[in-house]
Structure formats: C-alpha cells, structure tokens
Amino acid sequence: MGTDNDRVFDIEFMVRDLEGKISEYPEEHLNSLPTWKTFELSETLAELGDKLKMLTRRASIPHSGWMPEIGQSNQSGCRVAHRAEEKAVRRGLALVSLCGADCYPFYGRDSEKKILTHPKCGTCERLLDDQLTGTTHAPTSAAG
Ligand SMILES: [Zn+2]
Numbered sequence: 001m002g003t004d005n006d007r008v009f010d011i012e013f014m015v016r017d018l019e020g021k022i023s024e025y026p027e028e029h030l031n032s033l034p035t036w037k038t039f040e041l042s043e044t045l046a047e048l049g050d051k052l053k054m055l056t057r058r059a060s061i062p063h064s065g066w067m068p069e070i071g072q073s074n075q076s077g078c079r080v081a082h083r084a085e086e087k088a089v090r091r092g093l094a095l096v097s098l099c100g101a102d103c104y105p106f107y108g109r110d111s112e113k114k115i116l117t118h119p120k121c122g123t124c125e126r127l128l129d130d131q132l133t134g135t136t137h138a139p140t141s142a143a144g
Helices: 004-023 027-032 035-057 122-133
Strands: 066-068 081-083 094-096
Touching: 004 035, 081 122
Parallel strands: none
Antiparallel strands: 066 081
C-alpha cells in the first residue's frame, strides 16, 4: 500500500513508459503487432486502469456536503454548488445531489474550503432545510 503521491508517481511513470513503447511502433505496423507486444500493452493498460481506480476511490464528498455541478462554469470559473448526502447515489462517475444535479467531487475532502467560492443551489438549500426541520411537502388541505 502506497500513498496517493506514490500512486500518482507510479501512474506518471506508467504513462511515460507506455508513450515510449507505443512510439516505437510505426503507425503502419500497429495492425500487425506480434501477439506478445499486444499482450504486454494490454497488461500494462490493465495495471494502469487499476491504479487509476485506486486514486478515484479516494474521491469523496467534501465534509461540507457541497460540490460543484458538472458542466460549463461561468466566465469567472464559478459553478453552482449542490448538496450531496454522504451516501449519494452515483450516476456514472457523478454523484447525484439533493435536487438531482450531477456533481463531481472536484475538491476531494476540500481542506481549503474551495467550495465556498461557488454560489449554493437554492433548491438544494431548501431541501436540506426541510430535511433538518422534518418538513415535508405534502399538499396542504384547501378545506376549511
Ligand atoms: Zn441543487
């Protein structure tokens, strides 16, 4: 078990090694590579994939529970921040927020509190508030 820095170094090393190996193959011969060459490449790629998965596992919801949404940021680089629960549902690589927006945990544990630079989603704030106060949105009776 290595640290994340070790893993990043390993990955960088593997990618550079792959670049070197692949650049040795003239493009016109890529379709006729010897079997052992393609086996070697596929083994290396599988190992690289495992290392990348190890790194992404550490991606988790910041302590604040707020994450920037996926998509285009505005000109100043701001995205809307949405609230995600600790056990948020995943949709592909994204985590689904309270309001249903897809978010990536860009900031990991967000020790630098970068999420505070993004405006909070009003819908998520309302839903979170409802959760905390136990309010439900059951339709109120019009009778009386
Ligand atoms: Zn939201």
